[in-house]
Amino acid sequence: MRILHTSDWHIGRTFHGHSTLAALAEVLDALVAQVREHAVDVVIVAGDVFDSATPAASAYTLLDDALLALHETGATVVMTSGNHDSAARLGFHSRLLRDGIHVLTDPLAIATPVTVHDEHGPVHFFGIPYLEPAIVRQHWIDDERSLRSQAQVMQHAMDLVREGMAANAGRSVAVAHCFAAGVDATVGLEREVRQGGLDMVPLAGFDGPDYVALGHIHGRQQLSERVRYSGAPLHYSFGEQHKQRGSWLVNLDAEGLASIEWLDLPIPRALVTLTGSLDDILSDENARHADGWVCAVYTDAVPQHEPMRRLRERFPFCALVQHQPEGADAADERSYTQRLRAAVSDVDRIEAFLEHVRAGQGATEREAELIREVLDDRVRTEALA
Numbered sequence: 001m002r003i004l005h006t007s008d009w010h011i012g013r014t015f016h017g018h019s020t021l022a023a024l025a026e027v028l029d030a031l032v033a034q035v036r037e038h039a040v041d042v043v044i045v046a047g048d049v050f051d052s053a054t055p056a057a058s059a060y061t062l063l064d065d066a067l068l069a070l071h072e073t074g075a076t077v078v079m080t081s082g083n084h085d086s087a088a089r090l091g092f093h094s095r096l097l098r099d100g101i102h103v104l105t106d107p108l109a110i111a112t113p114v115t116v117h118d119e120h121g122p123v124h125f126f127g128i129p130y131l132e133p134a135i136v137r138q139h140w141i142d143d144e145r146s147l148r149s150q151a152q153v154m155q156h157a158m159d160l161v162r163e164g165m166a167a168n169a170g171r172s173v174a175v176a177h178c179f180a181a182g183v184d185a186t187v188g189l190e191r192e193v194r195q196g197g198l199d200m201v202p203l204a205g206f207d208g209p210d211y212v213a214l215g216h217i218h219g220r221q222q223l224s225e226r227v228r229y230s231g232a233p234l235h236y237s238f239g240e241q242h243k244q245r246g247s248w249l250v251n252l253d254a255e256g257l258a259s260i261e262w263l264d265l266p267i268p269r270a271l272v273t274l275t276g277s278l279d280d281i282l283s284d285e286n287a288r289h290a291d292g293w294v295c296a297v298y299t300d301a302v303p304q305h306e307p308m309r310r311l312r313e314r315f316p317f318c319a320l321v322q323h324q325p326e327g328a329d330a331a332d333e334r335s336y337t338q339r340l341r342a343a344v345s346d347v348d349r350i351e352a353f354l355e356h357v358r359a360g361q362g363a364t365e366r367e368a369e370l371i372r373e374v375l376d377d378r379v380r381t382e383a384l385a
Contacts, residue, residue, distance in 0.1 A: 001039050001041045001042065001118040001120075001123050001171075001251070001252045002039060002040045002045075002249065002251055002340075003040065003041065003042045003044060003173065003211070003213075003248070003249070003250040003251075003252065004031075004034070004035055004040045004042070004044065004075075004247050004248070004249055004250075004263075004273070005044045005045045005046065005211075005213040005228065005249075005250055005368065006031065006037055006043065006045055006046070006081070006188050006230050006233060006247040007044075007045060007047055007048065007050045007082075007177070007201050007213070007214070007215030007216075007228045007229070007230050007231070007232070008027070008046075008047070008215050008216070008217075008218055008230075008231065008233075009024065009045065009048065009049050009050075009063075009066075009233060009235075010024075010048055010050070010051040010084065010232060010236060011024060011049060011055065011059040011063055011230070012049060012050055012051045012052055012055045012056055012058075012059035013051035013236055015235075015236060015293065016318065016319035016320055017319075018317075019084075019238075019257050020234055021059070021062055021126075022056060022268075022336060022351075023234060023268040023269065024065075024233065024234055024345055025062055026063075026247070026266070026268050027063070027068075027233045027234055027265050027266060027268065027374050028233065029069070029267055030154045030266050031183040031247065032066070032069040032070055032073060033076050034247070034249075034265075035070060035073045036073045036166040036284065036301065037349050038086045038105045038249055038263075039067045040073070040075050040221070040249070041075060041076065041116065041118060042044075042075060042076045042077075042078060042123075042125065042137045043070055043075050043076070043077045043078070044078050044079075044118055044125070044173070044175050044213045045077065045078070045079040045080070045184075045226035046080060046082075046175050046176065046177055046213045046214055046215030046230070047080050047081055047082025047083070047085065047129070047130055047175075047176075047177030047216065047218075048082030048083065048084045048085060048177065048216070049063065049079060049081070049082065049085055050063070050084060050085050050086075050090070051084050051135065052084065053084070053085065054086070055087035058293060062358055066244075067101055069168035069309070070102060071100055072086075075100075076100045076101075076102070077100065077101045077102065077117050078102050078104065078114055078125045078127060078175060079102065079103045079127075080103075080104050080127040080128060080130075080175050080176070080177060081103075081104075081105045081129040081130055082128050082129075082130045082177040082215055082216065083126070083130045083132075083177065083216070085105075086132070087105040087106075087130070090105050093211070095264055098327055100228055101166050102114045102125075102127070102240070104127025104128075104129060105127075105129045106129070106138075106368060107131060107136050107157070108127060108128070108139055109127075110137075110157050110160040110161060110164070110165075111126070111161065111163050111164035112125060112127055112164065113125055113126050113168055114127070114163055115168070115170075116192055118151045118252075120171075120252075120253065120254040121170050121171075121254075122168070122169075122170035122171070122238050123170060123172070123173060123252060124164065124165065124168045124170055124171070124172045124173070125172075125173050125174075125175060126158045126160075126161040126164055126165075126173070126174045126175065126209070127175045128158075128161070128174065128176040128177070129177070130152070130177045130178070130216075131150065131153040131154060131178075131255060132151050133148055133149060133150060133152065134341065136153050140153075142336070143302070143311075147198050147344060150179070150199040150200075150201060151199060151201045151202060151205070152176060152204055154176065154178050155201075155202075155245070156202045157207050158205050158208065159207060160336075160376075161174050161208065161209065162238050164362075165208060165209070170221045171252055171256055172208070172210055173209055173210060173211045173212070173213065173250075173251075174206065174209040174212045175213045175215075175250075176206075176211070176212065176213075176214055176215070177286050178201050178214065178216055179199065179201065179213060179216055179217070180200065180201045180202075180206070180223055180227070181200040181201060181223075182223045183221055183223070183229070185198075194332060201252070202222055203224060203227060203251075204219040206227050208224070210226060210252060210381060211226050211227075211228075211231070211252070211257055211360065212226060212227040212228070213228070213248075213250075214227065214228065214229045215229065215230070215243075216229070217229040217231060218231050218232040218237075218240055218243070219232075219238060219244075219376065220239060220243070220244040220246065220248070220262070221231075225260075225296050225356060225379075226258070228246050228255050228260070229245075229246055230246070230248050231243065231244075231245065231365040232245070233245055233246075233247075233265050234259060234268075235267065235271050238271055238273055238293075238319075238320065238373070240271075240273070240296045240330050241270075241271035241273065241275075244265050245264070245267055246265045246274040247262075247263050247265065248260055248261070248262060248263075249261040249263050251263070253311050256296060266312060267290060267295050267319065268320070269291065270289075270291075270292040271288045271292060271293045272293070272294055272295070273295040273296075273297060274289065274293075274294060274295070274296050274297070275297040275299065275324075276294075276298065276299060276302045277298060277299055277300050278298040278300055278307060278311075281296050281298060281311070281312070282310065282314050282383040285375055286313050286314070286315075287314070289315060290314065290316065291317070292313055292315070292317060293317050293318075293319050294315040294317060294319065294320075295318075295319065295320040295321075295322070296315075296317040296318060296320070296321045296322070297322045297323075297324050298321070298322075298323060298324075299324055299325060299326040300323075300325065300326075300358075301326070302325075303323055303357075304323075306319050307321050307323075329361035339352035339355065339356065340352050346375055347368075347371060347372070347375065348385075350363070350371055351363060356369075
């Protein structure tokens with residue numbers, strides 16, 4: 001059996017204020033072509049189908065188009081909900097879908113697999129929706145005291161999977177959306193993972209199935225030969241720009257896991273970070289990046305006038321501008337308040353302000369002359385008043 005493992009579509013997500021629907025539609029078209037080309041039997045979508053619990057109508061349209069196209073290839077689709085999805089809405093949507101498309105969002109049904117047959121017999125797919133401990137405790141009331149963390153609820157869920165495996169002979173695949181121990185933090189973490197605590201699920205908790213398809217991390221990861229993340233099909237931040245986009249093609253034979261191959265997906269618009277003075281970034285040397293999403297990090301000592309307007313004249317898809325003055329790391333580590341307290345004159349106070357807004361760079365020689373002239377004029381005016 002051939003299985004394509006994908007996840008984290010995040011339909012409806014924006015990229016620095018720009019819609020990603022058209023780009024995602026292009027990538028999902030390529031994914032469907034790969035399903036057809038490789039005669040894939042089952043497509044797994046491991047959570048975060050949508051980017052919001054209340055997706056717009058256009059997001060539903062894109063999902064429906066993608067599922068219809070996958071269905072027409074003859075593949076079975078197994079989809080779970082992620083932390084960005086509304087499990088209730090996604091689960092309701094599943095009732096409207098045709099045979100061969102399974103949306104698994106019910107924690108109470110984890111032990112009940114979707115079974116797909118090939119020439120070697122049945123393969124059982126166990127879907128684990130994103131599990132919020134405070135919510136699922138009501139379903140697993142007998143274990144209320146022990147279900148306080150993501151690791152604990154995932155351990156309980158995997159115990160249910162193993163119970164389902166014991167009751168259903170054959171090969172098995174688990175699908176889950178969580179943060180597993182051993183993930184490389186540089187691969188493109190979910191926003192909630194970066195901003196919140198890391199409630200990690202131990203790798204040993206996934207023992208049992210022939211393959212475990214995970215979602216939640218936006219870069220591909222191999223935690224073990226049979227436990228992997230596929231990552232997102234699009235780049236959703238500049239921090240992900242150097243990470244490959246694609247899916248895992250998983251082959252099961254009569255004995256279980258036989259082989260795994262990575263299939264690259266196209267990148268509709270390349271991401272690039274350009275660093276240097278604003279003039280250097282705008283130079284002809286960087287003209288080749290005119291069609292890419294650009295993050296401009298300019299290092300001029302002082303903020304430049306209308307940098308985004310100037311950048312977009314050269315780079316129409318410039319999405320982000322950051323001012324990081326050169327030598328900022330060597331700036332005085334004292335706070336602005338401490339600098340002001342140490343100042344004994346108006347010149348010192350102005351110098352402290354300039355160092356604060358220029359990442360440590362005070363007045364130039366000419367600026368210092370102008371400051372002294374202005375202060376002297378003020379003293380003379382006050383003396384005549």
